[in-house]
Amino acid sequence: MIEKLIQGIKKTGAPIVVGLDPMLSYIPEHITQKAFAEYGETLEGAGEAIWQYNKGIVDAVCDLVPAVKPQIAMYEQFGIEGLKAFARTVSYCKEKGLVVIGDVKRGDIGSTSEAYAVGHLGKVQVGSKSYYGFDEDFATVNPYLGSDGIKPFIKVCKEEKKGLFILVKTSNPSSGEFQDRLIDGRPLYELVGEQVAKWGEELMGDTYSYIGAVVGATYPEMGKVLREIMPKSFILVPGYGAQGGKGADLVHFFNKDGLGAIVNSSRGIIAAYKQEKYASFGSENYADASRQAVLDMREDIASALAGR
Amino acid sequence: MIEKLIQGIKKTGAPIVVGLDPMLSYIPEHITQKAFAEYGETLEGAGEAIWQYNKGIVDAVCDLVPAVKPQIAMYEQFGIEGLKAFARTVSYCKEKGLVVIGDVKRGDIGSTSEAYAVGHLGKVQVGSKSYYGFDEDFATVNPYLGSDGIKPFIKVCKEEKKGLFILVKTSNPSSGEFQDRLIDGRPLYELVGEQVAKWGEELMGDTYSYIGAVVGATYPEMGKVLREIMPKSFILVPGYGAQGGKGADLVHFFNKDGLGAIVNSSRGIIAAYKQEKYASFGSENYADASRQAVLDMREDIASALAGR
Numbered sequence: 013m014i015e016k017l018i019q020g021i022k023k024t025g026a027p028i029v030v031g032l033d034p035m036l037s038y039i040p041e042h043i044t045q046k047a048f049a050e051y052g053e054t055l056e057g058a059g060e061a062i063w064q065y066n067k068g069i070v071d072a073v074c075d076l077v078p079a080v081k082p083q084i085a086m087y088e089q090f091g092i093e094g095l096k097a098f099a100r101t102v103s104y105c106k107e108k109g110l111v112v113i114g115d116v117k118r119g120d121i122g123s124t125s126e127a128y129a130v131g132h133l134g135k136v137q138v139g140s141k142s143y144y145g146f147d148e149d150f151a152t153v154n155p156y157l158g159s160d161g162i163k164p165f166i167k168v169c170k171e172e173k174k175g176l177f178i179l180v181k182t183s184n185p186s187s188g189e190f191q192d193r194l195i196d197g198r199p200l201y202e203l204v205g206e207q208v209a210k211w212g213e214e215l216m217g218d219t220y221s222y223i224g225a226v227v228g229a230t231y232p233e234m235g236k237v238l239r240e241i242m243p244k245s246f247i248l249v250p251g252y253g254a255q256g257g258k259g260a261d262l263v264h265f266f267n268k269d270g271l272g273a274i275v276n277s278s279r280g281i282i283a284a285y286k287q288e289k290y291a292s293f294g295s296e297n298y299a300d301a302s303r304q305a306v307l308d309m310r311e312d313i314a315s316a317l318a319g320r
Numbered sequence: 321m322i323e324k325l326i327q328g329i330k331k332t333g334a335p336i337v338v339g340l341d342p343m344l345s346y347i348p349e350h351i352t353q354k355a356f357a358e359y360g361e362t363l364e365g366a367g368e369a370i371w372q373y374n375k376g377i378v379d380a381v382c383d384l385v386p387a388v389k390p391q392i393a394m395y396e397q398f399g400i401e402g403l404k405a406f407a408r409t410v411s412y413c414k415e416k417g418l419v420v421i422g423d424v425k426r427g428d429i430g431s432t433s434e435a436y437a438v439g440h441l442g443k444v445q446v447g448s449k450s451y452y453g454f455d456e457d458f459a460t461v462n463p464y465l466g467s468d469g470i471k472p473f474i475k476v477c478k479e480e481k482k483g484l485f486i487l488v489k490t491s492n493p494s495s496g497e498f499q500d501r502l503i504d505g506r507p508l509y510e511l512v513g514e515q516v517a518k519w520g521e522e523l524m525g526d527t528y529s530y531i532g533a534v535v536g537a538t539y540p541e542m543g544k545v546l547r548e549i550m551p552k553s554f555i556l557v558p559g560y561g562a563q564g565g566k567g568a569d570l571v572h573f574f575n576k577d578g579l580g581a582i583v584n585s586s587r588g589i590i591a592a593y594k595q596e597k598y599a600s601f602g603s604e605n606y607a608d609a610s611r612q613a614v615l616d617m618r619e620d621i622a623s624a625l626a627g628r
Contacts, residue, residue, distance in 0.1 A: 033432070036446065044447070053447035085432045089439035090446075091453035092407060096400055119462065120425055121492035124341070124393045131397035138344065138398075139352070139361035145399035154427065156464045157490050158497030182465050184429035189466030190512065193503040200498065200508070207497070 013149045013174045014217040014224075014246065017111045018271060020078025026310040027266070029113060029248070030073055030302075031278025032066050032101060033083040038283040039065045040295035059093035062086075065298075066101045069282055070108055072299035076306045079111040081248075081276055102148055113248065114148030117179065119161045126164035134168040150175045152226060152248070155204050162211055166223065170215055175222035175246075178211070180204045180238060183228025183251030201227075201234065202241060209242040220272065221245050227265065229257025229275065236264035239272070247273045252309070253280030259312035263320040270317060281305045321457045321482045322525040322532075322554065325419045326579060328386025334618040335574070337421060337556070338381055338610075339586025340374050340409060341391040346591040347373045348603035367401035370394075373606075374409045377590055378416060380607035384614045387419040389556075389584055410456055421556065422456030425487065427469045434472035442476040458483045460534060460556070463512050470519055474531065478523055483530035483554075486519070488512045488546060491536025491559030509535075509542065513549040520553050528580065529553050535573065537565025537583065544572035547580065555581045560617070561588030567620035571628045578625060589613045 021027045036044065036058060044061045051057035070080065082105075087098035105112050118128040130136045131145040153165055153176050165176055181191055181201040191201045205225060212221030224246035227235050239247065247265050251257040252275050265273035284290045284305035285298040293301035329335045344352065344366060352369045359365035378388065390413075395406035413420050426436040438444045439453040461473055461484050473484055489499055489509040499509045513533060520529030532554035535543050547555065555573050559565040560583050573581035592598045592613035593606040601609035 048447055053449045055444075055446060055451050055453075058444075058446045083428075083432055083435075085426070085428055085435035085439065089435040089444045089453055091439065091444075091451070092400060092404055094439070094453075095403060099400060117428055117462075118393070118425070120391075120393060121490060124391055127391075127393035127397040131393065131399065131402070136363075136366075136397045136399075138363065138366045139356055141361045143363050143399070145363075145397055145402075154425075154462050154464055156462055156487060156498060157492055158494035158499070160492050160494040179464060182429060184465055184468050186466035186468040189515070190464060190508065191466070193508065193511065195501040195503055195508075200501065200503075203501065204498065 013111065014220050014222045017078055017246070017274065018220065020111060021271065021274065024076055024078055025314065026077050026306070027274045027313060028077045028306060028309055029079040029081045029274050029276045030069070030077055030281050030306065031081045031083060031276045032069070032282065033086045033278040034062045034065055034282065035086065036061065038279070038286070040285070040298050042296060055090045055093035058090045059097040062094070062097045063100050067104060068299040069302045070105055070110070072303040073281070073306050074108040074110055076303065076310070077110070079113055079274060080105050081113040081115050083115040083278070099146055102146055106149070111150070112148045113150040113152065113177065114146060115152050117152050117154050119154035119157055121157060122160045122164055125161045129165040129168035133165070133174045134172055150177060152177045152179065154179050155207065159207070166211060166214055169222055175224060177224045177226050177248040178204070178208050180208060180225040181227045181231055181234050183230045183255055183257070187228065202237065205238045205241040208245055212242065212245050216244065219244070224248055226250065229261055230255055232261040232264050239264055239267065243267065248276060249273055250276045253277045259316035262313055263316050266317060275313060277309055281309070321419065322528050322530045325386055325554070325582070326528065328419060329579065329582065332384055332386055333622065334385050334614070335582045335621060336385045336614060336617055337387040337389045337582050337584045338377070338385055338589050338614065339389045339391060339423070339584045340377070340590065341394045341586040342370045342373055342590065343394065344369065346587070346594070348593070348606050350604060363398050363401035366398045367405040370402070370405045371408050375412060376607040377610045378413055378418070380611045381589070381614050382416040382418055384611065384618070385418070387421055387582060388413050389421040389423050391423040391586070407454055410454055414457070419458070420456045421458040421460065421485065422454060423460050425460050425462050427462035427465055429465060430468045430472055433469045437473040437476035441473070441482045442480055458485060460485045460487065462487050463515065467515070474519060474522055477530055483532060485532045485534050485556040486512070486516050488516060488533040489535045489539055489542050491538045491563055491565070495536065510545065510549060513546045516553055517550040520550065524552065527552070532556055534558065537569055538563055540569040540572050547572055547575065551575065556584060557581055558584045561585045567624035570621060571624050574625060583621060585617055589617070
């Protein structure tokens with residue numbers, strides 16, 4: 013799956029992942045009104061609105077980007093009906109040829125991590141039959157529990173040729189509270205990064221590992237160090253756009269081959285029509301606004317990389 | 321909700337939480353066969369088997385314990401159908417008067433943690449209406465992202481009078497890989513414990529905070545230190561029984577008032593009938609075996625506490 017991601021980046025020229033993190037407040041009224049007319053102001057109605065909104069965006073951008081990253085929390089908040097919209101979105105994006113990174117940030121002790129791995133990346137056994145659960149291509153994973161929380165995910169990734177992005181340095185303001193604390197003179201995130209590189213050796217693709225890392229665009233200097241610590245790990249970079257990360261901040265996350273990083277933008281793309289810059293599209297054409305935002309982001313990253 | 325938990329512990333004399341972490345291999349054949357006869361060897365069939373198995377155990381132990389802790393991964397592995405069994409289990413346990421600790425180990429950046437908090441503990445807004453999602457009483461949370469990943473959970477807990485157990489020192493063998501690393505001469509888990517105590521001050525019950533911690537029974541010496549660092553936080557203690565923790569190991573997790581800890585056992589209770597000790601019950605009477613295992617665990621903890 014890392015090969016498919018790399019091929020997609022090369023083909024589109026866009027090391028971009030679209031964060032499908034729908035909030036009801038982002039969804040244009042014509043979509044919510046139609047969904048509520050059919051299902052009422054219910055969880056089912058919310059699920060339908062989210063799905064229709066996602067579908068519009070995916071249809072508009074699927075030829076421009078290699079990957080999407082649905083954030084499961086945004087669906088899970090609507091309970092079962094929200095998770096149905098998540099499953100439907102994952103499935104549709106895969107049909108469209110996109111790599112799907114399930115932003116699930118799971119992680120637990122061994123046997124429990126195995127269940128999460130099975131549910132999101134693998135197949136579960138039921139009697140003599142087996143079934144895929146949510147069936148994403150990659151999942152994000154939390155490392156706080158150490159190797160025996162991660163290994164079961166790697167095992168399933170080996171079986172399924174799928175991959176992980178392990179949290180190393182997150183994009184949020186308080187990420188430093190624990191992640192930046194010094195251990196033998198070096199911040200915790202560096203030690204986690206070293207482990208990611210080691211875990212990654214267990215499951216190599218042609219040039220990059222199936223086991224990648226999450227490092228926030230909001231911390232470019234740390235990204236530079238982590239790029240060197242994990243030379244063969246792809247870095248999933250959240251925090252571009254709405255959270256404050258800029259194109260120029262991103263250059264450190266890429267290797268000299270122009271690969272090694274994929275940058276996420278969520279609100280900046282999916283709710284682009286709400287920005288002054290794209291307001292002229294109007295809410296009816298929200299998906300066209302998303303398409304333009306992807307084109308602009310591609311340009312921003314390309315010129316930053318050309319200028320380094 | 322912390323008051324309800326404390327009242328339940330006092331009433332039952334059992335600082336015990338039953339971990340409802342069903343694996344299909346634990347479920348007696350008469351239950352799986354019936355479920356598969358009705359729904360086939362499908363995800364729906366698995367969900368039905370899990371639900372019937374849980375119901376049997378809950379009915380058998382609900383007068384003996386104050387709380388249950390369903391581990392969501394064990395349901396999530398079966399996709400939507402598994403999560404329906406999770407929701408049904410949560411709801412049924414609450415009907416039976418039990419406190420439900422959702423072992424979900426979620427945690428993300430601010431706005432995303434808010435969505436998880438809403439989905440598991442609070443209400444989500446859909447147009448002019450609002451709905452509970454999974455509606456547990458407590459949730460377990462991962463601290464790796466720092467305060468702004470935790471605060472949205474605390475906000476929802478304040479609104480709903482619900483609580484959290486934040487991962488501090490987990491029970492698994494490799495938990496020390498990051499959690500034990502020394503920062504200014506002190507292990508990371510102590511710093512996390514200090515933060516839990518601080519976060520807990522924001523939401524106090526009468527004597528204990530609504531914000532507790534997870535500390536594994538497998539590390540009793542660390543439990544002793546953490547008990548002092550977080551005097552007003554309840555400690556959820558996994559790792560008893562199948563993972564190796566013994567009654568005598570548990571005394572350090574309790575305060576002198578005999579409170580402050582609640583000990584989880586999952587496999588040791590729910591699959592008790594598979595142990596030699598309880599084999600005479602037979603698989604048909606698996607729930608009676610679970611009941612006996614709870615009684616034995618209560619005795620084990622009580623004598624350990626009496627002997628200190």
